[in-house]
Amino acid sequence: MSENKTSNDAGPAGSSAGTHAGEPCRSGADSAASGVSQDGAQQRPAAASTAGAASQANRTAPPEAAVQASAPGPKASASERASTDAPSSASNVEPLYPPQARRDDTRESAQDATVRAKAPPSVDAKTSLAENLEAATEAEAAIAGTQTVIEEPATVSPAPKGFTPEISTAADFGALNPPQMPPHQQQAGAQAQHAYMKQSDSAWSVFGSVITARARQIFDRAGQRMTQRTLRIGVSARIFHPEPGAKGLRGKTLQYLEESIAHWVMSRDVLVFMIPTVGHQGMLHTSNIRLRDYAKHLDGLLLQGGADVSPQSYEEVTTRPEWPGDRVRDMYELELLHEFIESGKPVLGVCRGCQLINVAFGGTLYGDIATDVPTAGIHVNEQYDQHRHSIRFPDGSTLVNMFPNQRDALVNSIHHQAVRTLGRDLNIEAVSAEDGIIEAVRYRKAPFVVGVQWHPEFHRAGGDELLDCTPLLDTFLRVARETRF
Numbered sequence: 001m002s003e004n005k006t007s008n009d010a011g012p013a014g015s016s017a018g019t020h021a022g023e024p025c026r027s028g029a030d031s032a033a034s035g036v037s038q039d040g041a042q043q044r045p046a047a048a049s050t051a052g053a054a055s056q057a058n059r060t061a062p063p064e065a066a067v068q069a070s071a072p073g074p075k076a077s078a079s080e081r082a083s084t085d086a087p088s089s090a091s092n093v094e095p096l097y098p099p100q101a102r103r104d105d106t107r108e109s110a111q112d113a114t115v116r117a118k119a120p121p122s123v124d125a126k127t128s129l130a131e132n133l134e135a136a137t138e139a140e141a142a143i144a145g146t147q148t149v150i151e152e153p154a155t156v157s158p159a160p161k162g163f164t165p166e167i168s169t170a171a172d173f174g175a176l177n178p179p180q181m182p183p184h185q186q187q188a189g190a191q192a193q194h195a196y197m198k199q200s201d202s203a204w205s206v207f208g209s210v211i212t213a214r215a216r217q218i219f220d221r222a223g224q225r226m227t228q229r230t231l232r233i234g235v236s237a238r239i240f241h242p243e244p245g246a247k248g249l250r251g252k253t254l255q256y257l258e259e260s261i262a263h264w265v266m267s268r269d270v271l272v273f274m275i276p277t278v279g280h281q282g283m284l285h286t287s288n289i290r291l292r293d294y295a296k297h298l299d300g301l302l303l304q305g306g307a308d309v310s311p312q313s314y315e316e317v318t319t320r321p322e323w324p325g326d327r328v329r330d331m332y333e334l335e336l337l338h339e340f341i342e343s344g345k346p347v348l349g350v351c352r353g354c355q356l357i358n359v360a361f362g363g364t365l366y367g368d369i370a371t372d373v374p375t376a377g378i379h380v381n382e383q384y385d386q387h388r389h390s391i392r393f394p395d396g397s398t399l400v401n402m403f404p405n406q407r408d409a410l411v412n413s414i415h416h417q418a419v420r421t422l423g424r425d426l427n428i429e430a431v432s433a434e435d436g437i438i439e440a441v442r443y444r445k446a447p448f449v450v451g452v453q454w455h456p457e458f459h460r461a462g463g464d465e466l467l468d469c470t471p472l473l474d475t476f477l478r479v480a481r482e483t484r485f
């Protein structure tokens with residue numbers, strides 16, 4: 001009875017007959033479950049090889065022979081005759097993703113086992129019920145095992161013939177694929193280097209170059225700020241001493257400067273500062289400021305004209321009581337001159353300033369030219385700055401370079417004192433053309449320490465009559481700029 005039923009179930013209703021036949025159905029489920037749980041991936045290659053062999057046979061045999069070869073024989077098992085998936089109807093293309101195929105087959109087997117477990121019991125219901133439950137349990141275990149297998153890294157099937165590996169191979173997004181290095185760098189094993197860098201450049205050499213460039217930039221900016229800073233020229237103060245018994249300003253000590261001297265210096269766009277005295281005697285408010293502080297922060301010194309130099313300053317006796325000179329101002333300006341020379345700053349003396357430079361280096365003066373040199377010409381009169389006389393520049397004078405193509409010039413003259421004995425390390429720069437009285441001196445051991453007996457601030461710039469003393473001022477300021485650091 002079992003054989004007749006099996007031969008009748010070979011048609012499309014095989015699945016229904018398989019459900020009512022208990023033993024053959026169990027055997028199919030057992031074989032499906034055991035094929036996944038026990039053999040695992042071992043049965044799958046065998047099935048693949050069987051499918052490959054059948055595909056090869058189908059390609060070489062005629063269609064009728066292929067159908068007969070794929071049909072189950074009389075000795076086939078009940079499960080093979082009951083299966084509707086004949087080998088001839090199966091796909092000959094091997095799946096590209098084997099884990100997915102294994103998962104689908106296992107899920108189908110589990111579903112079949114579950115359906116069979118839920119089916120109504122047959123004749124041997126008592127016997128097959130436990131077996132169906134056992135088959136369902138094994139199918140669930142197979143699903144769990146298949147999920148574990150799926151978590152393993154997927155293997156990529158070889159590329160079919162006729163396709164490039166880039167197209168057929170599945171992309172591996174988990175792998176790190178850096179770009180390939182040029183051949184010369186792969187051979188040397190060197191790291192990527194910018195084309196503008198030298199082969200000898202190292203991290204330390206590049207770091208040193210960066211620091212050097214940055215330091216040069218900082219120093220350049222600092223140098224520009226210092227060189228472009230406006231010059232600051234200090235002018236010594238004239239001193240007005242209080243008159244005995246006078247009230248108001250006449251009873252006070254005043255320090256001031258003549259307007260023309262300040263405007264003359266300011267005409268070259270520099271700042272002018274009057275330097276006050278810093279004596280401590282009689283001061284209501286003491287200070288630690290000294291004249292050396294002015295010499296440190298100013299760029300040059302201009303000694304303006306004014307009262308006579310006291311004969312006590314060059315160790316002479318006063319010949320005329322009405323010309324005692326200003327001993328207080330002498331001491332103040334001599335200290336100021338000494339501090340600027342020590343600081344290497346330029347000094348320009350005007351009238352009295354020229355005489356003071358000579359006294360500072362040990363020279364002496366004529367207390368009164370008309371008295372001491374009766375044959376001398378007139379160097380001062382009631383016309384004040386309108387009085388003039390000629391001067392000339394002797395050989396070796398630096399004024400020749402300042403006033404090219406000029407050996408004689410016309411200047412104003414407002415002085416009754418003059419240089420008598422020349423101080424040490426001083427050169428004569430100009431003399432009076434009429435009587436030979438010294439009109440200008442220069443200290444040889446300093447960049448610029450020059451004194452002129454006339455008042456250049458009273459000469460109009462660009463004038464045709466009097467000597468244009470702008471070159472003298474420009475030379476003084478140029479040295480001040482060069483020596484202020």
